[in-house]
Amino acid sequence: MADDPQRNFRSAYYEKVGFRGVEEKKSLEILLKDNPLDVEKLSTFSQRFPLPSMYRIHVWKVLLGILPPHSDSHALVGGYRREQYENxxxxxxxxxxxxSSTPNTEVYLRMFQLEGQVLPRRSEIPPMGEEDEDFLSISRAMEEIVVNPMDCYWLIKCFHNQFNTKFGDSLPHLPKSLQHYLNQEEPRLLNHLKITGALAQLPYNPWFNRCFAGTLPESSLQRVWDKVISGSCKILVFVGLEILLSYKIILMGMNRPEVVVKFLGNIPQENTDAIVTKAIDLWHKYCGTPMHSV
Incomplete structure (x- = not known):
């Protein structure tokens, strides 16, 4: 899409007076009036722009296949989803x-296990495994984003399934990818992490397998999940990269891997919006921007 000076001027003006993303919101509203919805265009929009909060859950449902592209079927399908959830x-x-006292996140896990025919015997419930903990972390984050428990369960389930189906083979390669881009951006920091032994112990599992659930506050996390749900797991690499770059000075002063891991497991929460914004910029810089018409 070629740059339009008039459009750029309007966007700058809107942002200056507090209406950032006005034109993008209008574009999304036009897309949401299509019947059937164009899932590819919705994916492209979500890759290029942050989703307005008022439309985020609806778009996620469509992209995750919870709702079909045909808008006139949404009420019917929504009824089926509710019936299945209640059953x-x-x-x-x-x-x-x-x-009644079981935490919702555990309820969602047991529902997921029952549907997947892997529910353990009640008399032989094993300790939570790593995959269970990943699911619970994503559930806790989604619960902070989505109010309705039924919607929350379907979003957790379909997000988990889509993520592992689409990106399961890519996940083992993300740490190497992170190291590659860190070498491009800040080779001194990469070398320091290697020498101290911290590089191998970075929190790759909570960053990548849990898509930063439990690391970032939900207000920042949902902007990352926009990109993951619309088709990119590579965004996770750049969020991890930007966390390392943002705290470069602190990390360069740490010489024990356990200190690095402890710090990265509890990063300050007040700076995360800026980290995600810079991470998305880096992602676009290295991976390009989808250019389908929206």
């Missing part, structure tokens, strides 16, 4: 797997 819930209650 699974009732089954778990009947089996005494859950009760």
């Amino acid at each position: 699974i819930l009732e089954a778990l209650e009947a089996m005494r797997f859950i009760n």
Whole structure:
């Protein structure tokens, strides 16, 4: 899409007076009036721009296949989703797997296990494994973003399934990718992390397998998830990269890997919006911007 000086001027003016993203919001509203919805264009929009909060959950549902492209079927499909949700819930209650005091996140995990036919025997419930903890971390974050429990469960389930189906083979390669881009941006920091032994112990699992759930506050996290849900796991690499770059001076002063890991596991929360913004800029810089018409 060629640069339009008039459009750029309007965008700058809107941003200056506090209406950042006005034109993008209008573009999205036009896309959402299509019937059927053009999923590819919605994906492209989500890759290029942050989703307005008022439309985010609806767009996520469409991109994750919870709702079909045909808008006139949304009410019907929504009814089926609710019925299935309630049936699974009732089954778990009947089996005494859950009760009124069970945390919602654990309820979602047991629902997911029942649907996947991997629910353990109630008398032989094993300790939570790493995959269970990944699921619970994403559930806790999604619960802060989505108010309705039924919507929350479907979004967690479909996000988890899509992420692992689409990107499962790519996940083991993301640490090497992070190291590659860190070498491009700040080779001294990369070398320091190597020498101290911290590079191999960076929190790759919470960053990549949990898509930064539990690391970033939900207000920043949802902007990252916009990109993941619309088709890119590479954004996770650049969020990790920008965290390292943002705290470069602090990290350069740390000489023990356990100190680095502890710090990165509890990064200050007040700077995360800026980190995500810079990470998205780096992502566009190295990976380009989708150019389909929106």
